Amino acid sequence: MKYLLTALLLSLSATPVLACETVQLGSLEISEAWSRASIGMARPGAFYITIRNTGATDDALAGIATPVSGKPMLHETVVKDGVASMPHAPAIPVPADSTVQLEPGGYHGMLMGLTQVLKEGETFPVTLKFREAGDVTVPVAIRGMGAKDAGCVDKKD
Amino acid sequence: MTGVQKILWEVAGAALLVFAGLVLMENRATAPPADTPFRPTFALPDAEGRLRTTEEFSGKHLLVFFGFTNCPDVCPMTLIEVAQVMDGLGGQADLVQPLLISIDPTRDRGLELAEYTAAFHPSILGLAGDEVQTRAAAGSFMSARTIPARRTVTLWHTAHHST
Numbered sequence: 673m674k675y676l677l678t679a680l681l682l683s684l685s686a687t688p689v690l691a692c693e694t695v696q697l698g699s700l701e702i703s704e705a706w707s708r709a710s711i712g713m714a715r716p717g718a719f720y721i722t723i724r725n726t727g728a729t730d731d732a733l734a735g736i737a738t739p740v741s742g743k744p745m746l747h748e749t750v751v752k753d754g755v756a757s758m759p760h761a762p763a764i765p766v767p768a769d770s771t772v773q774l775e776p777g778g779y780h781g782m783l784m785g786l787t788q789v790l791k792e793g794e795t796f797p798v799t800l801k802f803r804e805a806g807d808v809t810v811p812v813a814i815r816g817m818g819a820k821d822a823g824c825v826d827k828k829d
Numbered sequence: 830m831t832g833v834q835k836i837l838w839e840v841a842g843a844a845l846l847v848f849a850g851l852v853l854m855e856n857r858a859t860a861p862p863a864d865t866p867f868r869p870t871f872a873l874p875d876a877e878g879r880l881r882t883t884e885e886f887s888g889k890h891l892l893v894f895f896g897f898t899n900c901p902d903v904c905p906m907t908l909i910e911v912a913q914v915m916d917g918l919g920g921q922a923d924l925v926q927p928l929l930i931s932i933d934p935t936r937d938r939g940l941e942l943a944e945y946t947a948a949f950h951p952s953i954l955g956l957a958g959d960e961v962q963t964r965a966a967a968g969s970f971m972s973a974r975t976i977p978a979r980r981t982v983t984l985w986h987t988a989h990h991s992t
Contacts (some may be wrong), residue, residue: 758902
């Protein structure tokens with residue numbers, strides 16, 4: 673696994689198909705990590721992912737880290753009475769035997785302070801920090817600005 | 830807090846901020862129903878600094894989105910929706926002018942606003958005025974909140990996320 677992580681960290685040009693592969697961390701199945709292309713580096717990027725907890729223990733995504741962002745944060749888009757707000761989420765619960773999606777309009781990573789332009793077709797690594805399962809680094813596929821999902825053919829629930 | 834952020838929070842506090850959403854505005858060529866008090870107006874510069882006003886789009890339906898480009902999740906989603914609407918209109922797309930009115934105008938002016946909107950759909954026109962112009966435009970659209978049955982999505986500008 674260490675070898676794999678190192679390889680991922682070193683490679684910013686892995687093929688997009690990696691985002692559709694599932695990374696296993698204990699009882700967590702992690703897939704569909706994607707982001708959108710950016711124009712320059714002045715605006716924050718978004719980060720989305722699917723986490724499936726097949727175990728019997730509740731977990732939580734407590735934070736993310738990535739070399740492409742000086743300040744990556746977890747947020748949640750909440751729409752109430754027609755007003756959308758995006759409060760900071762200290763941690764995103766990943767309950768036992770359930771699937772949590774960071775997806776447009778819901779939980780998402782906000783990649784503040786981009787250190788590089790996010791180019792469509794490339795990937796970048798994001799390290800997920802789970803309270804129970806620990807850390808794992810996954811490749812994130814950069815999709816077009818108009819993308820709404822990871823674009824995987826066999827989308828998992 | 831920067832001056833911009835202060836202004837934005839003032840706007841937010843004063844008017845529930847912004848409503849980002851999609852407001853399909855009746856064009857001025859058709860007489861609005863007598864019971865419709867919704868008469869939004871704006872006079873705002875585009876990315877090239879040209880002043881664009883409500884009158885210019887007379888005869889067209891305006892699809893208006895109050896937002897800003899520095900938000901990674903809900904703003905792209907809305908612009909993607911706008912792009913889908915425009916594509917879906919096919920030959921009738923000429924009758925609709927989608928507008929992104931920036932509520933973070935100072936920053937958006939320096940962030941290639943036109944390039945940003947074009948990335949979602951070439952028809953989307955980005956407008957970014959000064960504080961007075963933005964307040965005036967937002968204020969006039971705010972009255973839409975009293976009109977039922979219009980599809981609106983409101984955006985709360987989380988200025989504190991942006992340092």
